Every structure is written in C-alpha cells, then in structure tokens.
Amino acid sequence: MSMEDGHGPAEEKLARLRELIANARAMPMSASCVINRGDVLAAIDDVIEHLPGEIARAQGVIDESRAKVAEGEAEAGRILGEAREHATRLAQHSEVVRVAEELAAKIRADAEEEAAALRKETDTFIDSRMASFESVLHKTASQVKTARSRLAERSELDPKAEREAPMPS
Template sequence: MYRVFEALDELVAIVEEARGIPPTRGCIVPRGDVLDLLDDVREALPTELDDAQDVLDHRDKLVGDARITAETTVTNATEQATDTLDKSRVEADRILAEAKDHADRMVAEASSHADALVEDAKADSNRTVEEAKREYETVTARARTEADRLVEAGKASYDRAVAEGQAERERLVEATEVVQAARVEAGNVVDAAHQEADRTRAECDAYVDAKLAEFEELLTGTLRSVGRGRQQLRPNAAADYRGSATGAYRTSAAGDYRAAAAADDAPERQATRRRSRHAE
C-alpha cells in the first residue's frame, strides 16, 4: 500500500516537471515511465478492492431482491390486512348486533323493574299518607282538647286573679281610708297637744315670773339689810359697798334674765320641732 502512494507521488512529480505545449494547457510526459508507475500502482493495490467491488455488486443484487421481497410482503400484508379488516367489520357488526339485543333486553328488564318499583313506591307513599293523615287527625284532636283545657284553666286563673285583684284593691282602698282617718286624728291630737303645750308654757312662764319677782324682792331686801349692816360696821366703806352691791345686782339680774329668756324659748323650739316632724 505504501508503494501506491510513492507511485502516485512520482506521477505527480512527472506531470509537474513535464514540458508544456503552448498555447494549450497540455504537456509532454514520458510514456514508458508513466506506464511503469501505473503498473506498479496496479500491482500494489490489495486484492480487497476487488473483493469490495464484488461486495458492492452483490449489495446491489441484495438491495434489488430486498426491494422485490418488500414489495411482495407489503402487497401480501395489504391483502391480509384488507381481509382481516373485512372479517373484523363482520365480527364487529355481529358483536354490535348482539350488544344491541342485549341492551334492549336489559332496558326492557330495567323498565319493567322500574315500573314495579314505582308501583311499590306509590303504594308505600299512599299507605304512608293515610297513616300520616290518621296520625295528624289524632294529634290534632288531642291538641285541640289540650288547648281547650288550657284555655279553660287560663280563664279560671284569670277570673281568680281578677277577683283577688279586686278584693286587694278594695282592701287597699279601705286601708287608705283608715290611714287618712288616722292621719286626721293624729293631726287633731297633735294640735290638741300643741294647744296644751302652749297653755302649759304660759302657766310655767307665769309661775316662773312670779317666783323670779318674789326672789328679786327677797334678794333686794337681803342686799339692803346687808348693806345697812356693813355701813354700820364700816362707815368709810359705804360708797364702795353701794357700788359693788349695785354691780353684783346688775350682773345677777342679767344672768337671771338670760336664763329666763332661754327657758321661755325652749318650749317654743320644741313645739317647732314637733310641727316639722308632724309635717314630714
């Protein structure tokens, strides 16, 4: 194989070094050298190239045979598929017809069963309605009876309550009249008590005034006697005695007057408090 490449290189060198033929692009090469190189190339080529050419020729034959076989196979497959499709269509039509018959039978059976169920349901519903009506009438009758009883009991309770209310109102009216009478009587008693208190106060005032007058006369006489005695005992202290006696008398008289005024005002204040409590 290496000799093939050397021979080819020498052929290229001969062609490149050959003399040209003007004005053409041709050249003059030595024929013997070129033929020798070509023989060397032919001899150097391996025998596998011939085998490869034989394989290529055989390949073309195999491809042709395969194409023919494929066409035959496709034709046979098409015919077989058509036959199978026809058979499948016939079988599908048969199965479809059987399915339709079966479906019709099932529909008929379902319709009959549904009709039977509807009839049973109607009978049950009618029976339930009748029972419900009877139960309704029974319950309604009991409810009406109970309602009438409750109404009567309510009326009786209402009448009792009204009677008791009227009696209580009359009792309260009577109690109110008694209270008013008691208030009038209490007012009369209070007025009488006030009058009695005023009378007693007047009597007390007169009694106290008389006693104070007597006490004043007694005190005046006593002071005069004491003054005369002291004057006789100490003539020089007469003036002092008269001044001190007069001041003591005035002080005692003022105290007695305030005590008497307080005693006079006390019953009046008590009466005022009693009137205010009575008014409340």
C-alpha cells in the first residue's frame, strides 16, 4: 500500500500489526492467543513514531488546499467586481438608458397631469354636491323660520323668545 491508493505508511504498519495478532498462536478452548510481546510493541512503537509526521504532512496538504481555494475566491471576487464596474459604465453610456430615462420622464409628467385633472374634476363634483346641500339647508332653514313665525302669531308667542329658544341637540 502507498499514498497513491489512499493509504500511507501508518496504515501499512497498522495492517502488519493486525496481521501479527491475527496470526498469533491460539490458546486451546479460549479466545486468547500467545503473541510475541517484543514484536507487537516494536510494531506499535513504529506506528507511534511515524504517525505525527504523516498527520503534519496531511495538515500541510489541507492548509495548502485552503490557501489555494482562498486565493481562487479572491481572484474570482476581483474579476466579478471588475465585470460589474464595466457593465455599469456600459449601461450608463448606453443609448437605451437615455431613451428609457426620457420615456420615464414623459410618463411621469403625463401621470402628474392626469392626476391634477382628476383632482380638479373631483373638487368640482364635491363643490356642486355641497352647493346643492347648502341650498337644501337654506330652504329648510327658511321653512323652519316661516313655521315658527306662524306658530308665534297663532299662539301669541313673544318674538324675542323665539330667538332665545334653545336649539335641540
């Protein structure tokens, strides 16, 4: 096994250690076995000795990959920013934008003119309705005054009391 197939020397050493234990002489009628203590300890020490270096190399590869990704993201951000600035400049100088702004100004002016006309038409309608209501009120007030005057003559009420009479709530 090697680094190319995804396994490093630590995996190879652990596999040899497993093989030592798996091939150890079995004890009769037991799950226990007899192993050479020196061989197993030497295999374990070999793994312990080389494992930190492999972990450090792997961490180095990870750190290098992260740095490359960050570098790529920064470059992509810079390119995207330049593209946005370029697109903005193109849009500002475009004839399409100029025509659209003129059209928008005309639409806005037309809408304001129409709103003013509608406001005037509405005010005219409300004024005519209020004038009609005022006429009805005046006519009604005149009829009430005439009725009170007749009532005063018939019942010989004091005309001064007529003016001081409390208004109903």
